[in-house]
Amino acid sequence: MPTITKEKKQSEKPAKKGAPLKALSVKEIVICALSGAVLGLAAPGINLWPIAWFGLAPLLLLIVSSKSGFTATARGFIFGTCFNLVYLNWYLGLQPLDWLGFNWWQGWLMACAAWLIVSMHQGILISLFALASYLIPVCESYLPRKISGVWRIPAFVLFPGLWVLILNKLGNAPSMLGVPWSMLEYTQYQQTQVIQVASIIGGIGVGFLIVLANVSVANLVATLHKKSTFKLLASDRPRTALIQLGITALILVGAYVAGAWDSSRASVEATRRAAVLQGNINIEMQKTRKRWNPLDLFHHYQRLLTGARPGLIVYTESAMPVFFREHDDIVNSMGAQARSLKSDMVVGSMDRLSADSPYNSAFGITSDGKLLNTVYHKRYLVPFGEYPPAFIEYLPDWIRVLTNTPAGGGFAAGQDPAVLNLKGGKVAPLICFECISPELVASSTRHGGELLVNLSDLAWFHDSSIGEQMLAFSVFRAVENRRFFVFAANTGPSAIINPRGEICQRSGLGQDLLLEGSIGFISDMSIFSRWYR
Secondary structure, three states: OOEOOOOOOOOOOOOOOOOOOOOOOHHHHHHHHHHHHHHHOOOOOOOOHHHHHOOOHHHHHHHHOOOOHHHHHHHHHHHHHHHHHHHOHHHHHHOOOHHHOOOHHHHHHHHHHHHHHHHHHHHHHHHHHHHHHHHHHHHHHOOOHHHHOOOOOEHHHHHHHHHHHHHHHHOOOHHHOOOOOOOHHHHHOOOOOHHHHHHHHHHHHHHHHHHHHHHHHHHHHHHHHOOHHHOOOOOOOHHHHHHHHHHHHHHHHHHHHHHHHHHHHOOOOOOEEEEEEEOOOOHHHHHOOOOOOHHHHHHHHHHHOOOOOOOEEEOOOOOOOOEHHHOHHHHHHHHHHHHHHOOEEEEEEEEEOOOOOEEEEEEEEOOOOOEOOOOEEOOOOOEOOOEOOHHHHHOOHHHHHHHOEOOEOOOOOOOOOOOEEOOOOEEEEEEHHHHHOHHHHHHHHHOOOOEEEEEEOOHHHOOOOHHHHHHHHHHHHHHHHOOOEEEEEOOOOOEEEOOOOOEEEEOOOOOOEEEEEEEOOOOOOOHHHHHOO
16 A cells, blocks of 8 residues: 655755745646536535545645645645535525625625635635645655654545544634535435444544545556656555555445444334424515514414424524513413424524523423423524624624624524423434534433434525535434434425434425424434544
């Protein structure tokens, strides 16, 4: 198997001290941009998922053929930015922004700016991956010969390890304003048999395997190409490259078998009913002068609940955009409704412990009409959308207005998981894009959650692919924790997902409806839930 090394040719002349860094050629820029965009086509919503298993190989070849750290970084940035521009195309769904007072061209400008900025942020992370992948073998080449002949990081460990470390963990940490959205593993959310191993190694492990497959593809291409520019990744002969490809295939088969074994022992019968109350309250109905008041919303939901069967009813994020515990009339009306339907309820609303600490929250109402004392406060807030980062106070008002929330100036972050102990079982609530965080979801499972429920409001993004990508995250969280997962989105799509990651029921976009299906409450913890932090 190849190891990445950096050998200096005697004929090479040392670069002059202080020599300017050479810019990328137009050809290099085009190759990097197109390669990244092609990999982006594997994203949920576009669903050309096979590309993920070989689409990263061009970047690996671009890195090892770089003549300097600057070149590797620049190539990684262009590749990563274009990959994310395709993957995150739903940012364009932010427009129209007339509800914020922007006209059509200003709305497009704002949407494109958000799309580009977030894509470039993720592009920077991929450029750091490229730089680290380039520098580590350079550093290894300066080790004493006795050490360097023994201690080398093989390419099939280095590349996948750096990828998940930088993209999944460090660079996208909430403290870094990171959003681990465009992860490679989510491209496989419809390949149910492939992703079962996530209950053992998690989505992050599936991502590692995808990068590993790309390393083997890149190794084979580099070996067959027989060009010195790829020598750092090439094997000494084609046979060695084929052996590595075979070993990679065996690892993937082993992961498949392990996932199938865990899936077979984790099967649970769905014995209860669940219903998602998808109100389809669009952004104009929320934010403009025509917005609906709580009484309008209550009657709207009451109409949708006609004929609902006993079980669990899940409202969406901010279904009641008030401070819930301060409105006895709403609480009492919904409690009477829960008794009438003989159903537990999970309701998205707001809470506050003091005037300056409002929370985006989830409440529980039991089937006998009682409001639970336990309230879940959202822990992972959306930068700008739910809270203004500290530096935003120095930005113009037309940017600061984008932090508009139902609570006014932004939300405070909750600190701990919470479980709603309802009559039917223990529900672990999540709110909106918290489903992108395997750490948070696993902590909710360890805290006692027997059913995972996500309350979302995707109205901001209109008819975009964001909902499909949220479903992809939810599928992985269901498999990782071996839990039924109820995904409730205000404007759709909503879904009920079983512990194998199969989407059993789902709704469309822009519909007001009651989506019903079967669920189960599970107390056993998966291997992943136990170890992942």
